[in-house]
Each structure stands twice: as C-alpha cells, then as structure tokens.
Amino acid sequence: MKRIKSPQELEKLRKEIQAERDPNKSCIAICAGTGCLALGSDKIIAAFKKEIKKQGVDTAVTTIRETGCPGFCEQGPIVVIYPEEICYLRVTVKDVPEILSKTVVNKEVIERLVYKDPASGERIVKDSEIPFYRKQKRYVIGNNINIDPKSLEDYIATGGYAALAKVLNGMSPESVIEEIIKANLRGRGGGGFPAGWKWEATRKAKGEPKYLICNADEGDPGAFMDRALLEGSPHSVLEGMIIGAYAIGCGQGYIYVRNEYPLAVENATLALEKARSLGLLGDDILGSGFNFDIKINRGGGAFVCGESSALFASIEGRTGEPRAKYVHATDRGLYDKPTDLNNVETWANVPLIINKGADWYRTIGTENSKGTKIFALVGKINNTGLVEVPMGITLREIIYDIGGGIPHGRKFKAVQTGGPSGGCIPEQFLDMTVDFDELAKIGSMMGSGGMIVMDDHNCMVDVARYFLKFLEEESCGKCTPCREGVYQMRMILDKITEGKGTMEDLDTIEWMGQAIIDGSLCALGGTAPNPVLSTLKYFRHEYEAHIKDKKCPAGVCKALITYTIDPEKCTGCDVCARVCPTDAATGKKKEVYTIDQEKCIKCGACIEGCNFDAVIVS
Amino acid sequence: MAEMVTLTIDGRTISAPAGTTILEAAKDANIYIPNLCNNEELTPYGSCRLCMVEITHKGRTRIVAACIYEVVDGLEVNVNTERVLNVRKLVIELLLARNNEHPALRKIADELGVKETRFPVEKKGCILCGQCVRTCREVVGVSAIGFSGRGITRRIAAPFMDFPPDCIACGSCVYVCPVNFIPMREENGVRTIIRFDFPMQQCKKCGKYFAPKKQLEYFSKTTGLPLDHFENCIDCR
Structure with missing residues (x-):
C-alpha cells in the first residue's frame, strides 16, 4: 500500500477497502490464536484450503480468515461462518468437508457442531447468543474474530486508526490527556493507576527524550488476555500507543513482550512494519509532522520483569532486578528519562475512548472503575x-x-x-x-x-503453597524479605501440608506476612504473602484441620490421605487397575478391587478413571 | 553548597543537605539505624532491608529504606515503630538462618532482642548484601564478580562459576564483606582468594612479595605507566 499523508487520505483508503468488500460474501473465520493452535486449528485451516480447491469453491465468493482468539477457549478450535454468524465449536479436520459443502455453500447448519446448552439441551447457532458471550461487553477484544491480525486492511476496514486520525486532525495533546483522564481509564496491568495522570505527569516532567512502553510481560499463571490482544489485534495496541505518544510528546516507544509469546512477537513485529510503510508510524505520521516509532524488546520471561523498574533494567540490557522507586518512572524511568508505562489492555482501550468519547466510556462500569x-x-x-x-x-x-x-x-x-x-x-x-x-x-x-x-476438591493450604512456590522461584533475590522470607514461608506451608505443622506456625506466617509486605523492595515481595494471608483469613479451618486433625479436608495433601475402594460401589470393572501407574490397584474382574497402600503414590488416576465413585479419599 | 532541608527524626529537628539519604542524615545527627548492605563509598542498593524506617510526608505514612530515600523538607522519620521493628526482626532472623555466627549479625540481633532465629539454620554464610559486587564494579572498576541465579538460589559468582578472568586479586571484596565470608591467604608468593590462586610480584630490591601481579598490570594499564614502574614495593620505590 502507498504511504498515506493525511487523516483524509486514511478515510479515503478505508472507504476503498470497505467498498471492495462484499458483506454478503462468505467468510470462514478460524481462530489461529495460541489456544486453538494448540488444539490443532492450523490443521483445520490447511484442511479448509485444501477442501476449497477440491470442492471447487469459488475463492472470489468465499474467503478464509485466520483470526486472533475470540475467547471461548474451552470449546476450541472455533470456526465462525459469516455473514450468517454460524459458530462451530470443537471443530476437527474431519468436519471440514461437511462444513464447506453444507454450511458455506448451502447455508445449512450442522447441528452437532453448534453450542448445546448443558442445562436445556437447546442448540444455539450464533456466537453472540451463546450464554458465554451474551453477558459480556466485548468492546476491546471483540474485534479479534473480525480481523486477521496480520492484515492492516482488515483493521482499517473495521474502523482502525480512526482514533489516531481524529487525534491528529485537530486535537491538542492536552485535550487528548483530558479525555483519558475524564474517561478515568485505570491501568489494566494490576495497579489500577489512572493512565491519564501518568500521561500528564510524563508530559510535564523535565528531561528529554521521553519514553513510552507497552508492558506485555504478562506472567501470571493462567492469565493470557494480553497475549490474546497482542496476537489478535496488534494494531489496536499500536494505535493506543501512537495516540499516547502524541499526547505525552514522546518519540520512541517499546513493546516489552516475553519471548514465550512467539505469535504475539510475530504479529506485533509485522504490524509495526505495515504501520510504518503506510505512514502510521515513523516520521511525519499522517502528514502531521509528529514522529514516533516503536521497538520490540523481547524479555526472557522472568515474572519480575513485569515490575516497572525491573522492566527498565531489562530493556537497558541489565539484569531484570527492581530498584527502589522513591522517584516515579514518569520523572526518571527508562535510561533515567521520563517514562510512561502502560499495560497492553490499557493501550487497547485508548482508541475506543477517543472514538466513542469519554462520556460514553464513563457510562460503563462503577463509580471509580470505568469501562x-x-x-x-x-x-x-x-x-x-x-x-x-x-x-x-x-x-x-x-x-x-x-x-x-x-x-x-x-x-x-x-x-x-x-x-x-x-x-x-x-x-x-x-x-x-x-x-x-x-x-x-x-x-x-x-x-x-x-x-x-x-x-471443594482444592485444598486451600495447597493452593497457597503453590502460589508461594511460584513467587519463590520468580523472586529476583535482591532483597532479604522476599528472597528468604517467601522461601521460609513456603517451607512452613510444606510442613503443614505434611501434617507436621503447629499452631505457632500459623502465628509465625501471619507475622511474617505483614513484615514481608512492609519490608520488600518491590511489589512482587510486597504482595507475595497475599495468597497465604487471604486463605488464612477465610479458610483458617482448613489450616487447622491439617495441623490438629492431621487431615486434608479436600483430599489433596498426599501425606495426609489414603486411597481405598468402597466395596459397595466397586463393580470390578478393572479401570483403576489399568490406569494405576504403580500397580497398586489390583483385583479380579467383577469382584471388589483393593489398593495396596505401600505401592500407592496417591496420584489420583484411579479417581479420575472410576465411573462409579468407588475410590474413597480419606 | 547544596540547599538545606529540615526534617525530623524521632522527633528531633535536623537540617541536612537536599539529596542526602535518611541514613546519611541520621548518621550525621548521631542517630543509629542498623544496616548491612550500605557503604558510603558505594551506590545505595537497598537490598538488606534492615534500615527500614517509617516516614510521614504530606499526610501519607509509609515504610521506606533509609539508605535510598532522599530527605525532603518537612519529612517526618520514625526509626523504631512497631511495624519497622517487625521488619527488622524478620530480616535479622532470616539472615541468621544463613549465618548464625558472625558477630556483626549477632550484634544487630541483640539490639533487636532476637536471641535465635525461628527458621532452620542452613549456614550459607554469605548474606548477599552485594557490597563485594558493587565494590568490584564501582571502586575497583573491573566487575569480576556478579550475582547469579535468582530467588533463594542467588549467589555471588564469577562467570560460569569458574576462575574469574577479570579479577586482579586486589582483595577489596574480602575487605568490604561485612560477615568476612570471602577467605584470602598468602603463602609462598601466591595469594589465594576462595580457591583461586594469583601469583604475587616480588620486590626487585627487598625481595618481599608485595602485590598480586594482575593488580600491578591493572595499575599499569589504568595509569599508563610502564609495568617496570611497579616492580618495587612501596617502601623501596
């Protein structure tokens, strides 16, 4: 595409792209996000391409769109057929010829592939009507299914970079900041600090150059929304960053993304190249005279590098260790220069606010948390x-x-x-x-x-121990309370889960918890005792059961449980013996089986396997 | 002359130059705040967390490391509040679990009324204050050692846990270590630091072994003076 030199040219381009696109044309949208890829969606995409050729489907009427994550990962791989919005779940390669011939060509719904409500058994065809989606407000991530993240045209066709055009077409940097403050956009990375205030502080700070960073070092176990955004809609993050840079008065930005997110790195890199070649990034953006560019910095995946000062150290090429933050990053951050750091999701909210206005944005949410x-x-x-x-x-x-x-x-x-x-x-x-x-x-x-x-099958002591173990391993080791304190605390929890704890141990971990919070250098140690303190507060009885009764009520802590077979329920089906990795479960078919306690490693395979609830954990 | 600011520490009004840390200001006023990783010759690091104090500024109270926090006008510092003492007690107990013998740690423990650590003693020795690493980098200027690993596996190490190629055997790390953890000895013209041997230079005049050869080579390189300038010991030079 040719470099565009003004907001007006961008609008013209958008109209051209939209005009070329027939809304009635069939489109097979297939999730190519990390979750669905792991479930084999790449093979489904390949199968569709092959099948289209084989069945002689006209590619001028039917296209394939490899999209980012639409969110319903449980039911992946997900395929949505447009314009009818027919949503197929748990699609396999075997289903592909049928989907193409029946649904794409003949507009016929394949019942077995659509969502089935587990309660009513009702089949639901459209994704927006599935209960999972119905109560959601997918303003930020909802566009994932509508675009191919590798296509800038797709993003522009769905209204992309309109917010940037609006900003560069007459909004002053101050009025952009005002809009973000008015919207009360709070940091989505965890802290909840108002993004607009950060922008303003960075803008007003003395010192040049100023930097802006997108924190994509998402590291919480089980969290993957930033990955899904950067993979699925990288341009919305870029657009937010470019608007932020204009407001702050900043020429250089960074995306700090962990290298364990290869697809996010790939899609963001491609998005940068395409935005640059179109004149949306680099020198003289949209002919406004404003210059800004973004570099991608790949992190090694240390959890602590999501902490701002450790992140700066990592970008600067030093060990990712935090330093005391008695001076705000907005005054002295990256390379000791004023720096604005916001999370992926925060950046992706920015175009939305600019396009729809702070007043609209404020209608969503609560008094102090908007959007x-x-x-x-x-x-x-x-x-x-x-x-x-x-x-x-x-x-x-x-x-x-x-x-x-x-x-x-x-x-x-x-x-x-x-x-x-x-x-x-x-x-x-x-x-x-x-x-x-x-x-x-x-x-x-x-x-x-x-x-x-x-x-009720989760032991809260074990859960606290798990999170503490994670933090112990991710602690950088710089300050004593976090390095030694979290380690010692985890050792005490180990003791409790082994039935060797004492009631004094509970006093000790409560006391330590507060001291670790007060004494740690950064937020990692400063919040590390939370899983322990909150479970102690709300599930103290479980700790006490481990200590006083030497029992794990949830049947998780191996030292405190035994597996036996209920002779009343056992049908002698042999499943437990087949799944048992240590041959502890034995018996004669159609007779009651038994578990040899000497051999049993309490792995739980027999429970998972037994269809008659005959395995008892006590 | 730096601008002076007025603050209070434990109720005493003190004036200190802007830009000094609470720890420095307290020291100048003869107010004791325990610390282990701080060294006035080095960039403050804020890692041991013994020097935590409670501050109130503009109506907000929080706990900060005195070795890093710079004084400002109107700052109110309290050195020994209950919250702060709890942090210090925890820190010293945790450090005693690494090293329960050294007098420097025992002294601080005594001051805090801590008799023994409640944690299992592992006798690791090093308390990871990082004074050696910072001295080697900032004072000596060679960065022969650094931190390796993270969390509880963190340790002071030379690259690849091997002979430190950049070490000049000056012994500064040995000298600054607050718990005398780094052993050094000299025997038959060889200086041994931990398990690494460094040959010494013999004085051309008196025959005394007076400095590691690598250190003299480093002096020659940094000063631009020829190596033979350093062939004699200071007494014979």
Whole structure:
C-alpha cells in the first residue's frame, strides 16, 4: 500500500477497502490464536484450503480468515461462518468437508457442531447468543474474530486508526490527556493507576527524550488476555500507543513482550512494519509532522520483569532486578528519562475512548472503575476462556452465567483473582461487584485479570503453597524479605501440608506476612504473602484441620490421605487397575478391587478413571 | 553548597543537605539505624532491608529504606515503630538462618532482642548484601564478580562459576564483606582468594612479595605507566 499523508487520505483508503468488500460474501473465520493452535486449528485451516480447491469453491465468493482468539477457549478450535454468524465449536479436520459443502455453500447448519446448552439441551447457532458471550461487553477484544491480525486492511476496514486520525486532525495533546483522564481509564496491568495522570505527569516532567512502553510481560499463571490482544489485534495496541505518544510528546516507544509469546512477537513485529510503510508510524505520521516509532524488546520471561523498574533494567540490557522507586518512572524511568508505562489492555482501550468519547466510556462500569476488564477465567469452571465484562459485574455472574458454573456439579469453594499475589475469595463474596476498589477491600486485587476458580476438591493450604512456590522461584533475590522470607514461608506451608505443622506456625506466617509486605523492595515481595494471608483469613479451618486433625479436608495433601475402594460401589470393572501407574490397584474382574497402600503414590488416576465413585479419599 | 532541608527524626529537628539519604542524615545527627548492605563509598542498593524506617510526608505514612530515600523538607522519620521493628526482626532472623555466627549479625540481633532465629539454620554464610559486587564494579572498576541465579538460589559468582578472568586479586571484596565470608591467604608468593590462586610480584630490591601481579598490570594499564614502574614495593620505590 502507498504511504498515506493525511487523516483524509486514511478515510479515503478505508472507504476503498470497505467498498471492495462484499458483506454478503462468505467468510470462514478460524481462530489461529495460541489456544486453538494448540488444539490443532492450523490443521483445520490447511484442511479448509485444501477442501476449497477440491470442492471447487469459488475463492472470489468465499474467503478464509485466520483470526486472533475470540475467547471461548474451552470449546476450541472455533470456526465462525459469516455473514450468517454460524459458530462451530470443537471443530476437527474431519468436519471440514461437511462444513464447506453444507454450511458455506448451502447455508445449512450442522447441528452437532453448534453450542448445546448443558442445562436445556437447546442448540444455539450464533456466537453472540451463546450464554458465554451474551453477558459480556466485548468492546476491546471483540474485534479479534473480525480481523486477521496480520492484515492492516482488515483493521482499517473495521474502523482502525480512526482514533489516531481524529487525534491528529485537530486535537491538542492536552485535550487528548483530558479525555483519558475524564474517561478515568485505570491501568489494566494490576495497579489500577489512572493512565491519564501518568500521561500528564510524563508530559510535564523535565528531561528529554521521553519514553513510552507497552508492558506485555504478562506472567501470571493462567492469565493470557494480553497475549490474546497482542496476537489478535496488534494494531489496536499500536494505535493506543501512537495516540499516547502524541499526547505525552514522546518519540520512541517499546513493546516489552516475553519471548514465550512467539505469535504475539510475530504479529506485533509485522504490524509495526505495515504501520510504518503506510505512514502510521515513523516520521511525519499522517502528514502531521509528529514522529514516533516503536521497538520490540523481547524479555526472557522472568515474572519480575513485569515490575516497572525491573522492566527498565531489562530493556537497558541489565539484569531484570527492581530498584527502589522513591522517584516515579514518569520523572526518571527508562535510561533515567521520563517514562510512561502502560499495560497492553490499557493501550487497547485508548482508541475506543477517543472514538466513542469519554462520556460514553464513563457510562460503563462503577463509580471509580470505568469501562470493561478482560478476565482469564480458568480452573474449575465449565467455560474456560477470556471474558470481557463491564466493571461492576458480580463474581457470581462471571462464574455462573458466563462461566457456566463448576464442572461435575461440584461445590464452589473460592476464586483467586489478581494472579499469584492476589487473594482467594470465598463464597460469601460471590455477589460482590468486581472493580479495582471492591477487590482490594476484601484482601485480593484486580491484578492483570487472572481468575482461577476452585471447587471443594482444592485444598486451600495447597493452593497457597503453590502460589508461594511460584513467587519463590520468580523472586529476583535482591532483597532479604522476599528472597528468604517467601522461601521460609513456603517451607512452613510444606510442613503443614505434611501434617507436621503447629499452631505457632500459623502465628509465625501471619507475622511474617505483614513484615514481608512492609519490608520488600518491590511489589512482587510486597504482595507475595497475599495468597497465604487471604486463605488464612477465610479458610483458617482448613489450616487447622491439617495441623490438629492431621487431615486434608479436600483430599489433596498426599501425606495426609489414603486411597481405598468402597466395596459397595466397586463393580470390578478393572479401570483403576489399568490406569494405576504403580500397580497398586489390583483385583479380579467383577469382584471388589483393593489398593495396596505401600505401592500407592496417591496420584489420583484411579479417581479420575472410576465411573462409579468407588475410590474413597480419606 | 547544596540547599538545606529540615526534617525530623524521632522527633528531633535536623537540617541536612537536599539529596542526602535518611541514613546519611541520621548518621550525621548521631542517630543509629542498623544496616548491612550500605557503604558510603558505594551506590545505595537497598537490598538488606534492615534500615527500614517509617516516614510521614504530606499526610501519607509509609515504610521506606533509609539508605535510598532522599530527605525532603518537612519529612517526618520514625526509626523504631512497631511495624519497622517487625521488619527488622524478620530480616535479622532470616539472615541468621544463613549465618548464625558472625558477630556483626549477632550484634544487630541483640539490639533487636532476637536471641535465635525461628527458621532452620542452613549456614550459607554469605548474606548477599552485594557490597563485594558493587565494590568490584564501582571502586575497583573491573566487575569480576556478579550475582547469579535468582530467588533463594542467588549467589555471588564469577562467570560460569569458574576462575574469574577479570579479577586482579586486589582483595577489596574480602575487605568490604561485612560477615568476612570471602577467605584470602598468602603463602609462598601466591595469594589465594576462595580457591583461586594469583601469583604475587616480588620486590626487585627487598625481595618481599608485595602485590598480586594482575593488580600491578591493572595499575599499569589504568595509569599508563610502564609495568617496570611497579616492580618495587612501596617502601623501596
């Protein structure tokens, strides 16, 4: 494409692209995000291409679009047929010829591939009508299914870079900042600090050059919304960054992305090249005289590098270790220059605010938390995936209405929000509204938006231990409370899960927890005790059961449980013996089986395998 | 002359030049704040967390590291609040788990009323204050050693845990270590630091072994003076 030199030329180009596109033309949108790729969507894409040739389908009437993640990962690979919006789930290569001949060519719906409501058994054809999507407000991530992230034309056709054009077509930098402040866009990376204030502080700070960074070092276990955005809609992130750079008065930006996100790196790199060649990035953007460019900096995947000062050190080529932040990054950040750092999702919200206006944006959300938030809904939940919901929705709505509740009809126990340093929220708070302040009030946090659901088969002591172990391994080791304190705390939890804990240990970890929070150098250590403190607060009885009764109520902690077979329920089907990796489960077919306690390693394979609930954990 | 600011530490009004840290200002006023990783010759690092103090500024109270936080006008510093003492007690107990013998640590523990650590003692010795690493980089200027690993596996090391090729055997790391963890000895014209041997230069006049050869080569390189300038010991030069 030819370099465009003004906002007007961009609008002209948009009209041309749109005019070339027939909205009635068939389009097969296939998720090519990391989740669906892992489920084999690359083979499905290849199969569609092959089948189109084989069946002689006219490629002028039917196109394939390889899209980013539409969020319903549980049911992937996902294929949506447009313009009818027929949504097929869990598609396999075998289904491809039929989809093409029946649905694409003859507009016939294949019943078995559409969503089936588990409660009513009703089939739902359109994706927007599936309960998982119905309650969501997908303003930020919703465009993923509509575009091929490798195509700048797709992004422009769906209204892309209109916000940038609007900004460069007469908005002053100050008025852009004003709009972002008015929208009360708060940082989606975890802190919830108002982005507009950061922009303003960086703009006003003394020192040149100024830097701007997109933090894509998403590292919370189970969180993948930033990856999905950068992979699926890289231009929306770039557009946000370019607008931010104009507002702040900054010429150089960085995307700091972990190298474990190869597709995000690939798509963002390609997006930068294409934006540059079209004149949306680089010198004299859209003929405005404004210059700004972005470099991609690949991180090694250390969790601590998501912390701002460690991230700066990493970009500067030093070890990713935090330093004390008594001076704000907006004054002295990267290379000691004024630096604005925002998260991927925050940047992706910017074009939306500029296009629709702060007044519109403020209609979504709660008093002090505006807009939507994308959560990675994972764990013991029926509909695993990415959900974008308005701030102020309740946990119950997210978990039951959107998430479809807990699998196998089990009982909800807790939801962990805010990543490894967040907190575990018990059932009594399910009707609480979700926003930055409410979550903080009950000892958890928004974090970057991980939401891990747990049922009665999760041991809360074990859960706390798991997160602590993660943080222990990700601690950079610079300061004593985090390096030594988190390690010692985890050792105490190990002791408790082995049935060797004492009641004094509980006092010790509570005391340590506060001191680690107060004493640590950065937010990693400063929040590391949260999973322990919040589980101690809400699930103290489970800790006490491990200590006093030497029992793990959830049947998880191996030292405290035994596996036996209920003779009443056992049918002698032999499944347990077949799945047992140590030959501990034995018996004669059609007779009651037994488990040899000497050999049993308590791996749980027999429980998973048994169809008659005959394996008892006690 | 730097601009002076007025602050209070434990209720005492103090004036200190802007840009000094709370720890420096306190030291000048003879107010003791325990610390282990700080060294006035080195860039503040803020890693041991013993010098934590509670500050109130513009109505906001929080806990900061005195070795890094720079004083400002109207700052109120409290050195020994309960929250701060809890952090210090935790830190010293955690450090005692690495090294429960050294008098420097024992002294701080005594001051805090800590008799023993409640954590299992692993006798790792080094407390990872990083004074050696910073001295080698900032004072000596060679960066022969650094940190390796992360979290609890962090350690001070030369590249690839092998002989440190850039080390000039000056012994500065040995000298600054607050817990005397780095052993050094000299025998038969060889200086041994930990397990690494460095030959010494013998004085051409008196025959005394007076400095590691690599250190003299480094002096020659940095000063531009010929190597034979350093062939004699200081007494015979």
